[in-house]
Amino acid sequence: NDLRDVTALKERIAAELAAVRDRSLAYTDADDETLLRQHSPLMSPLVWDLAHVGNYEELWVLREVGGVTPLRPEIDDIYDAFKTPRKDRPSLPMLAPDEARRYISGVRGRVLDVLDAVDLDDSDPLRAGGFVFGLVLQHEHQHDETMLATLQLSRQPGLVRDGALPPGRSPNLSAAPEVHIPGGVFTMGTGTVPWAYDNERPAYRVHLPDYWIDRYPVTNGAYAAFVEDGGYRDPQWWVPRGWEWVERAGVEAPLFWTKDGGEWWRIRFGREEQVPEDEPVQHVSWYEADAYARWAGKRLPTEAEWEKACGGRLYPWGDAQPGLEQANLGHHAARPAPVGAYPGGASPYGVEQLVGDVWEWTDSWFQPYPGYRSFPYKEYSEVFFGETYRVLRGGSWATHPSAVRTTFRNWDHPIRRQIFSGFRCARSES
Ligand code: AVJ
Numbered sequence: 001n002d003l004r005d006v007t008a009l010k011e012r013i014a015a016e017l018a019a020v021r022d023r024s025l026a027y028t029d030a031d032d033e034t035l036l037r038q039h040s041p042l043m044s045p046l047v048w049d050l051a052h053v054g055n056y057e058e059l060w061v062l063r064e065v066g067g068v069t070p071l072r073p074e075i076d077d078i079y080d081a082f083k084t085p086r087k088d089r090p091s092l093p094m095l096a097p098d099e100a101r102r103y104i105s106g107v108r109g110r111v112l113d114v115l116d117a118v119d120l121d122d123s124d125p126l127r128a129g130g131f132v133f134g135l136v137l138q139h140e141h142q143h144d145e146t147m148l149a150t151l152q153l154s155r156q157p158g159l160v161r162d163g164a165l166p167p168g169r170s171p172n173l174s175a176a177p178e179v180h181i182p183g184g185v186f187t188m189g190t191g192t193v194p195w196a197y198d199n200e201r202p203a204y205r206v207h208l209p210d211y212w213i214d215r216y217p218v219t220n221g222a223y224a225a226f227v228e229d230g231g232y233r234d235p236q237w238w239v240p241r242g243w244e245w246v247e248r249a250g251v252e253a254p255l256f257w258t259k260d261g262g263e264w265w266r267i268r269f270g271r272e273e274q275v276p277e278d279e280p281v282q283h284v285s286w287y288e289a290d291a292y293a294r295w296a297g298k299r300l301p302t303e304a305e306w307e308k309a310c311g312g313r314l315y316p317w318g319d320a321q322p323g324l325e326q327a328n329l330g331h332h333a334a335r336p337a338p339v340g341a342y343p344g345g346a347s348p349y350g351v352e353q354l355v356g357d358v359w360e361w362t363d364s365w366f367q368p369y370p371g372y373r374s375f376p377y378k379e380y381s382e383v384f385f386g387e388t389y390r391v392l393r394g395g396s397w398a399t400h401p402s403a404v405r406t407t408f409r410n411w412d413h414p415i416r417r418q419i420f421s422g423f424r425c426a427r428s429e430s
């Protein structure tokens with residue numbers, strides 16, 4: 001029985017490794033020039049991400065767990081994210097696209113040998129439950145989402161498949177737009193999800209007074225009303241640093257939006273289309289989300305409020321893996337779904353689309369939970385703790401189901417908006 005469980009786990013890991021690699025190769029199925037060019041100083045050349053995921057897999061699975069002699073130690077520094085900031089990566093002596101594909105496939109072959117031989121019941125925390133494989137899988141999916149953001153920034157058509165249309169259900173208009181969450185204690189974070197990152201642990205008890213949270217993320221239509229109302233010209237809605245950013249960067253609307261003939265248009269993967277009113281707004285910064293919330297007479301939820309609204313299970317709808325009825329994840333569609341499209345993904349409180357569609361900015365800084373211990377290395381989370389990065393929750397349409405759950409924490413600078421970021425509002429009892 002135990003043996004059957006271990007075999008099933010290894011088969012699942014092998015299948016997930018194959019699937020994420022197909023995804024990475026699809027996003028880099030482009031000419032060398034597209035892969036080597038820097039599409040934005042905010043991002044790495046696509047071929048850097050591609051070889052970096054292979055190098056990460058070599059470091060953690062082959063060297064650390066497998067004890068395999070380094071394959072290409074001379075390239076470690078090139079793919080160390082801390083040695084060279086993104087803007088400077090084009091000048092690195094990176095592997096050419098074909099070489100990069102050969103390198104990562106060579107690593108992968110040996111990774112499957114290690115998977116075959118490794119004892120997943122071992123007490124070593126990297127091996128136990130296949131943690132190290134969960135680590136590299138999630139890491140590659142996270143870089144795939146980063147590559148999608150780079151492809152979106154390139155404004156080149158034809159590089160990203162449009163995917164399926166998300167379900168077109170419209171919101172249940174009889175449902176109240178806000179959900180009341182009663183005050184009380186809940187458990188934040190996790191001590192049991194086997195592949196959870198260090199920053200999600202340990203679980204701890206948090207008391208929250210009661211509050212209201214929006215049933216849906218803020219839509220393009222609602223956000224456009226803030227823009228039309230002069231929201232970007234009125235400092236009263238902005239925190240001082242946000243207002244400085246608006247003036248310095250000349251920001252007037254979400255990234256990729258333009259106004260033409262009295263209508264809002266957006267560029268999505270190189271094509272212009274009218275901004276759909278009922279989709280969650282995406283490509284807004286924390287400052288924009290925070291300003292909108294103030295204009296609307298509300299505020300952003302804290303990450304504790306966001307997580308409590310999920311209802312305390314792996315996903316808002318329960319512990320079952322996400323299906324097409326629950327959430328818009330994994331680049332099934334290449335866009336957020338209209339609000340109301342996933343009644344089957346509601347949390348026990350009735351809050352919808354918490355997972356999938358758009359990453360949701362929260363009011364919280366990225367800080368460790370009480371009792372946090374860095375694992376397996378402090379450069380994943382610990383070096384980012386402080387009052388520099390704001391937390392985002394819930395994943396986007398581009399996030400793979402294995403790289404998101406109700407306890408999952410993402411973070412970014414409050415000015416960033418090339419990620420697939422949106423938000424919902426909250427307010428305290430009134
Ligand atoms: C969690 C998305 C902020 O991309 O900087 C990738 C994920 N860490 N490689 C990032 C990550 C190491 C990380 N974010």
Ligand code: FE
Pocket residue numbers: 052056081139143
């Ligand atoms: Fe990385």
